[in-house]
Amino acid sequence: MDKLLRKVNFDKLIGSVVNRGGRFIAPSLDARQVVFKAVKKAEEISFDHILARNSYKEYLFPQTEVIADFTVHKDGIDLQGRDVEPSTTVIFGARPCEAESLSALRAVFTWDFIDEFYTQREDKTVVLTVACTKGDEACFCTTVGLSPESTSGSDVYLKETEGGDYIAKAITDRGRAFIEEHAAAFEDAKDTKTKKLFMPEKIAGIDLARIAERLSKKEHYDDPVWARLTRKCIGCGACTFVCPTCHCFDITDEGMAFGGERRKNWDSCQYDTFTLHASGHNPREFQYKRWRNRFMCKFNIYPDKFSSKGCVGCGRCIRVCPVRLDITEVMEEMSK
């Protein structure tokens, strides 16, 4: 049965999560923009925005984390792996588009090796999705087969009521357990009217099947369309950092001569050194080739290899791009 989560009960909910040793992550205003942050009080939460600038992936897959410690001595090197001991992570205010992204991340982090740093955190994560009542021209979830009504990836799906409270529907067992565990913060929902959802208009010229078909043929590699549409890309990688499904990382050793830490840091396929070989050869020599790779990853490699969505249509890459390179304009062109 649906439950009612009143705004006045958020402090109770946060307290209940934090007292059990968990983290409560929610959209919050920081440096003049709304971002996902660990919050301690309801007053820190932003309830009225389109979506957070960053994705919440950083709470499952941190920007930087120590995975091992090493010491160097005359007989060799000792490498001691770190264990990940995650606490429960509650993500409040995910949007239905980005909730879908966790299955894409899981697919890649369990593909040929189980990355426990990710899986153990995700196993203890509860996603409380809030359906969108606002949007902007960068939103395109409906074009990639999702919508504000999609519940895939959410543990609890919430809709805002006219009065500013939330109707909560448990989608998964984890979601049901969460509501039971924090029952004091929830009430039985009576017939409550919810706000109208914002439905982005589907972009007419985009056909995902046609894109997949075109990308499956290698000839497209040399299609001049890539350079024409994407040579303006400056290779900053901001799109990959805010993207909820981008997951590339780099392993780096830091420390002094005789010891230090091995870290796993976010990386980006948009950097010119990403595919630079030791020989000096770079198979993706120009920026438009790196851009083509990211597009391939989203619309060919993910769907083909993992049957998952590489792009959820959240539009973050469009909003954050300093040269306003709009992925939907490329999707439109590749649908031809």
Place this chain on the structure above:
Amino acid sequence: MEEILRKKARELLESGAVKVVIGWGWNRNRTRTTPVFITSPEDADKLVWNPLCVNNLSVYLTRKFKDIQALGKPAIVAKGCDIKNIVVLITEGQVKREDVFIIGMTCDGVVYRQELWKGELRPEIMPTKCHNCDVRNPFVADFVVGEKSAFTPPEAPTGMVFDKIKEIDNKDASGKWAFWINEFSRCIKCYACRQVCSLCYCERCITEKNMPQWIETSAHPRGNLSWNLTRAMHLVGRCTFCGECERACPVNIPLNLINQKMIQVVKDAFDFRSGYDEKTHPPMIVFNPEDKENFIK
């Protein structure tokens, strides 16, 4: 102005004087401008000019963009502030003056960020650089579009950036440190600041030199501090305060404060402002017996 710009671009491409015109065009919904590369005369009508033309396109003249250089001689549509960066590129031997055709746009100011635009250019949505602009009339250009601007900048610089610098200058050392450590703590090491900057043209940035790793790539406090300080130092005497790094920063680090402060320091120490004269080398790459040496105590 737009019509004159398009006509000139068409002429340049038709005559073969240039092979590509780098300018601004509309996105699909005509709500934002985006860089365009016009290579055929019939596409010249895609060029636009309005207060949303914020991008400093001079970045595309640098060696980071070998594929664009391969197109042939460029013409670039540039505001006065963008021309300052082209001037620095010339003084640093990155671009030869004769190798680029500059179409200078007379400018009344642009928006700080495109999303602030509501159909009207009001002072509140303009960046500090526009309020103090002394280059509204393009000063190095092969062709100028627009009527001469009569704007004169205020005697004492005004605006948010200058106010904030005064505020930080009044803090003691630990206050300054705390301010910047907090701002840098948000850095995600995406390097958007570097990539959007036309003066960050190194093919191999120091952060990519990993034998040894001079700058830690991790987005932890030490790595963030070393990256941001190093980039600031590399721009001393060169940065023109175009503001692209702050605009591109996805986590809103106020990089304009650092860069403008550095500009003030260079002005005081060397009486030099970068980007105004393509025949004068910046102070960090020349030795001059008259240099003040009061930093050596």
